Amino acid sequence: MMKHRSGKTLVGWWPIVPLLAILFALPAPAAVQAAERNDTLVVGMELAYPPFEMTDKAGKPTGVSVDLAHELGKALGRKVVIRNTAFDGLIPSLKTGKIDLIISSMTATAERAKSIDFSDPYLETGLCLLVKKSSPVTSIKDLDQPGRVVAVKKGTTGHVYAEKHIARAKVLVLDKEAAAVLEVVQGKADAFIYDQMSTYQNWRKNQDMTRALLVPFQKESWAVGIRKGNGQLKEQVNGFLKDFRARGGFEKLGDTYLKEEKEAFKKLGYPFFL
Known part of the structure; x- marks a missing residue:
């Protein structure tokens, strides 16, 4: 038994002390997670x-x-x-x-x-265009015209560029790259704004229906x-x-x-x- 500072006897206190020491010595769950995350x-x-x-x-x-x-x-x-x-x-x-x-x-x-x-x-890259083969578009300047449709992938710099610089053409915002490419292949969109490498690859897969304008109109870095x-x-x-x-x-x-x-x-x- 132990006595508290008041002088009262504390029954059963002593056996608890070692248990408390063990509990305080164990790492907290948050600490374990932090260690694992490190x-x-x-x-x-x-x-x-x-x-x-x-x-x-x-x-x-x-x-x-x-x-x-x-x-x-x-x-x-x-x-x-x-x-x-x-x-x-x-x-x-x-x-x-x-x-x-x-x-x-x-x-x-x-x-x-x-x-x-x-x-x-x-990595250094840039924005360029995948255009439908029959389209008269030869540069980004040709896109912002009434009646034209420009496909972009949501959240990309192509999407940001279109929001800032394309006012007269319709901007079609899509969740997937493949969906944007399909719009061009099917002739529903005049162009898809995307990076050089992807534009080249998408043109290579769809050479009969598309053209790749690979000179970047906006240089970028990853x-x-x-x-x-x-x-x-x-x-x-x-x-x-x-x-x-x-x-x-x-x-x-x-x-x-x-x-x-x-x-x-x-x-x-x-x-x-x-």
């Missing part, structure tokens, strides 16, 4: 943009961005978890802590930089999205990107996933961006 890097991407973000026949994530994420994880000593997320949901997921990074062919824009941070650019206030991780990502490029890592990724495209761009006289 060992894991959750990377968000939309697995619907081959060959950068996609799934293999078994449904597992693969592609340029997936390999890049795993190489980053190795450099940081952290296990990588790929979280498939709709493109327009990536920034909200990053801001709320559901993911640690965005590696999803995301263009670093001033507007996006208001809510998240970006790494140094790791970067890794990082939550604001996470300066240490940003510094680590930038260090990795610099080292990975110096070791020829991006060149190897290009050879693995984009060899045919590299050769085609060389023949066309366009610089290959990876």
Whole structure:
């Protein structure tokens, strides 16, 4: 038995003390989760943009961005978890802590930089046009005309460009790249605003019905999205990107996933961006 400072005897107190000591020594669930999260890097991407973000026949994530994420994880000593997320949901997921990074062919824009941070650019590209073969459109300037229809994918820089610069033509906002391409193939849209590589690939699949205007009318760069206030991780990502490029890592990724495209761009006289 123990006596309290009041002098009263406390019956049964002593056996509780060791139990309390054990309980306080155990890590709290939140602490356990935090420790586990420190060992894991959750990377968000939309697995619907081959060959950068996609799934293999078994449904597992693969592609340029997936390999890049795993190489980053190795450099940081952290296990990588790929979280498939709709493109327009990536920034909200990053801001709320559901993911640690965005590696999803995301263009670093001033507007996006208001809510998240970006790494140094790791890829240079630009917006161009996939147009229907019979269309008289030869440049972005020809698109903004009454009666014309322009397809864009929701949440992309093509969508942002159309909202800012196309006032007289109808802008058709679609959730999927394939749906936008189909609008052009079927002649329902005059053009689809998208990046160089995808435009080339979509033209290659639909050469009888489309033309690719591959000279970019707006140059862009892709970067890794990082939550604001996470300066240490940003510094680590930038260090990795610099080292990975110096070791020829991006060149190897290009050879693995984009060899045919590299050769085609060389023949066309366009610089290959990876």
